[in-house]
Amino acid sequence: MREPNRAIWMPWRTPTKRHGALSERRTSSTDRAMTESIADLADRAMAHLNAGRFAEAATELEALLSQKPDLPDMWYNLGYAQRRLHRFEEALASYAQALDRGVADPQEVHLNRAVVLTGDLSRPDEAKEELGKALAIAPRYFPALLNLGGLHEDRGDREAAREAYAKALEIEPGDALVLTRLAVLSDIESADDTLVKRIEARIGAPSSTADDRADLGFALGQILDRLGDYDAAFAAYRAANQASAQVKTANSFAYNRAAESAHTDRLIAAFDTPDTPDTPGGEEKPLFICGMYRSGSTLAEQILSRHSRVTMGGELDLVPSILVKAFGRYPDDATNAARSKIADLRTAYLDDLEKRFPDSDIVTDKRPANFRHIGLIKRVFPGAKIVDTLRQPIDNCLSVYLAHLGGQAPYARDLDDIVHFYREYRRLMAHWQSLWPDNILGLDYDALVSDPEPHIRRLLDFAGLDFEEACLEPHKGEGTVRTLSAWQVRQPLYKKSSGRWRNYESHIAPLIEAFDKPN
Template identity: 55%
Template sequence: MARADLGFALGRMLDEAGAYDEAFATYAQANRDSRLIPGPPGARYDRAAQETVVDQLIAAFPDAGDGEGGEDAPLFICGMFRSGSTLTEQILAAHSRVTPGGELELLPALVRRDLQPWPDSLKTLDEGRIASLRAAYLDGFRTRLPGADVITDKRPDNFLHLGLIKTLFPQARIIHTRRDPLDNCLSCWFLHLSHAMPWALDLEDTAHWLIQQERLMDHWKSLWPDDIHTLDYDALVADPEEKVRGLLDFCGLAWEDGCLSFHALDNAVRTASVWQVREPLYRRASGRWRNYAPHLGPLKAALGRA
């Protein structure tokens, strides 16, 4: 563990010094060292298994359904890890009506505890069971955030659970964050992430995970095009006010100037983006991949951008 940690730290120092070739080689070794750390079962990424998961979810939700209720749902924020989800939540948290929930474990916990085997269990859900699950979820976040008006539930991997979200909360609004795929993959690979995200230890695995995420999101958007808002990080940093206005409109929130000063918030942030969201919006992370262009042939090919 220590060897890998030191490697990621050295890679960051070399990147900040502009020594990009050395940084890339150092990050590659750090990721190799991380793969050698013993992990729990399933700590190695299985591309075929992930494709099967996405296939099953698409099959489990062939249409939008006609459910009602769930107007008291939070705002759900999801997408690829390191695509701007923490930034999006901070922008919304700067609004006077919004309380950030952070990376809540509520939905994954429902799936693990009450909806096995997943997603086959969805076939037997009746209205009573749906109401019970909805109540369990709402009780969970009301206990954590009593009296809050508008709450955000920000978990990047909740893109896997959008079908469940729309089953429990047919009126739910979902914000999908994304950014340039090359920048996104590199940003994941440059961090020493948990082995719960084994796809991040290999650039081509990261590309595969991203492509599967986009494939599933395309399906969700085909079912609920008016209820899913895509916020592009690169467009946001290029024109903050326009994109923040669009975000607030989608969320049914009035404009507040403070949403452009999100970096001044004195709230707890428990993600890898904590320091980035303490700064005003900047553009230096857009197109960062160009610093590493000579090394990205395999990643571009994996993304279909050869």
Template identity: 55%
Template sequence: MTAETPETLLRRATDLQRAGRVQDAIAAYEQLLALRPDIPAGWYNLGYLQRWAGRFEESLVSYQRALDHGVSQPEEVHLNRGVILADHLARSDAAEAELKAALALNPRYVPAWLNLGNLHEDRGLRVEAREAYEQVLALEPDHALALTRLAGLTRAAGPDDPMIDRLRQAIARPGVSAVDRADLGFALGQALDAAGAYDEAFAAYGDANAASRASAGAPVRYDAAAVESLIDRLIEAFPAPAARGQGETGAPLFICGMFRSGSTLTEQILASHSQVTAGGELNLLPTLIQRELQPYPEAAAEAGPEKLERLRRDYLERLRAIHPDAGLVTDKRPDNFLHIGLIKALFPDARIVHTRREPLDNILSIYFLHLDHSMPYALDLMDTAHWHGQYRRLMAHWKALYPKDIYDLDYEALVAEPRPTIERLLGFCGLEWKESCLSFHEANTAVRTASVWQVRQPIYRRSAGRWRNYEAHLGNVRAALEGEQGER
């Protein structure tokens, strides 16, 4: 057989990449670069594919090789390395160095300024974040996302705050896209809420959700029947408790519940303990499900001991790659409440902290947040109320199976009586009391959720009972929740 030439290998790798055959494309680029390691675009494409495949350390190496061989637009490569380091490997210092390297090459490179601002926010550096977003607006005065992020760094002093007018003008600008209207609209709603203009805020949030729906292109529809079917299938797939393990399994501490139910606050409190490392919203479990357990949940229910052991090792290897020297790591992905059956199959001794919040506050908080279209329930209050009901139905099943392994942490109890609530939480986790857990807001842990600024403050009560400011708009939601409770 005639060996392939570099030219034919490049064509094959490119074709495979275009076809979405990621692993085959990676193999083809590796063959090409073994023959011709001086092709910077080949290293760039290999790094891109490795990143997509979750092979982050290898991706960093390939991107560096692209830089070493003089890739065009090196600032983009530094940006990509920075995103990997920040989003996937929890290396904030290294990520900042990469973003600053990009800006040293091209001071007008807006994506690097945006990501640098976001990284500063994650680290609680308000002044530095503001400076980064102002740099973007100096370069592109109509940049909607930068204005949105800048607005989020300041609490509006009143309905006449200049930022409110600035956001309204940006929304009214001719030709503004639906996605920009959504970003700006959620920021406007937040500013009006802070100013106490609740009816105007509710209207702004309604417009923002409508713009978010329009920005999707294809119709975004919440399928209530499909959600109910999924919950039925999960309950059927995991009808009984998993067998208990023998000794330590190395399981992380799982924190889950509805989005906006206090999970980030809970993780920050725990991460202030000397024995705990914050893992954040890890994608490890959903990735295993997508790649190894389809159709889900039936394939998970049918998985034998050998496969479960392999998946457990895979999860832990990926976790340790991110936090190699950590002791107890938290996996704080809220929607992992869907996967508690699988979690207990993989880690029979796993402890699960279930964060709960007053339903109306929780539902309203979700509606006020610009969430991904993969969560279509968030675009409509009644859809969110239905999702909440199905979540409660599933959690009741998990708690019946694992009453001692699932700990309910109520947000309202946490903000009303922090010390005794935190003491009980630490006791469930097998941790001794640490005074540092009360000063969690002083920690320098990076936070990559919408709660980034809330958890930089001492515990406060103003988010509890927030729904009363919007009571006039919540009649149907209250009726739905009361009907749900009446059916139980």
């Protein structure tokens, strides 16, 4: 079985591509020529796929399968390429072809279909059906159990998630990610709990990888924090961050303060005027929510999603994968982009949004790091409204350090790096605010949880929405939530996260020195 991809915080794992064998039948010279042509197409397709050239891979695979459709592994690979190209319905159809043509290990294909359905098309009921089919074929198929637990977590079903993870743990007793998720979901009353001891033993095991030590270390930190042993919790978090820094992946890199500051400079220079193209504006379909990680963006989205006109989009990849990717040298090339290109990007974004959320009115695009791209967002969507979620800086930066953000936030592993990144974020946001003061709302998390209604009314008014009582109870939302805050936002609004830094005051000197303590 191919090794599945590893998720950072939510346990979705996806098998990737296959190297399927071609028929060796060779009789006439015509047959030989066709077989060689098919072999060439297959070789080129796999070369493109392995190099990440998914459009080229899809073209070669489509040509191959038009000549020889009875190649289930190639249908599998075509589905994989189409998913990477955001051609989600086509990917589902290609995976179905692989199943219909007798693909080996069909449970893997059902898993891939489940990932497309839940991760890309927001159809969790159908995803659950696919995982059920995978487990009907292979009841001990570990990735399906793991992902089923993740799906139940996304939907707020704690008991069902625990049950799926417990079954997974029977198959892989030492799996770090399963132990991590059970630690989050379990009511642990003592550091002597059996699960705590298993986690500690797994961290210290000679076979533990840096990935394992990071996953488990953050879980152990959470447990000790809940138990009120803050010194031990911080020690666990520190070790977890050190392990996370040792994880090497294709996309991992060390945080570079000079490079981050230079990038901020380039963004400010590239987008130095509020002028936007003369394209349709007004009330835009996407409503953008951004800011620092752990600053309340998930709560803001939950509040908005309770409104009858709003669909929760979650952490969409559309800005980086469609808007930013369109420019070879970003942000420089975006400055003088032709009006026609901007219009094409707008259409591409909205078309993709429609695929994922058909017939929706307003869709939230809640990707925290989009704060970097507000200049480009405003060029493509001149009427865009942007919610910038804010939190007391010491609490915010500490929460980043205590979260397992992995390679997507390399600054998160070091308190001084977090301070630097936070200051660059605020410097850039001050620039965007100076250009579009009426289109960017700073939503203060601490003020919101302290006195919800006036801030919720202000948020709805900013978004051009009439007040609805349901927005006062964001914890009652039934949508899927796929972030680190998934369980927090399913609770009634509370204030206990404000002032959390005091529990760790003796360990966070860089944060205390950088920011004023609140009264």
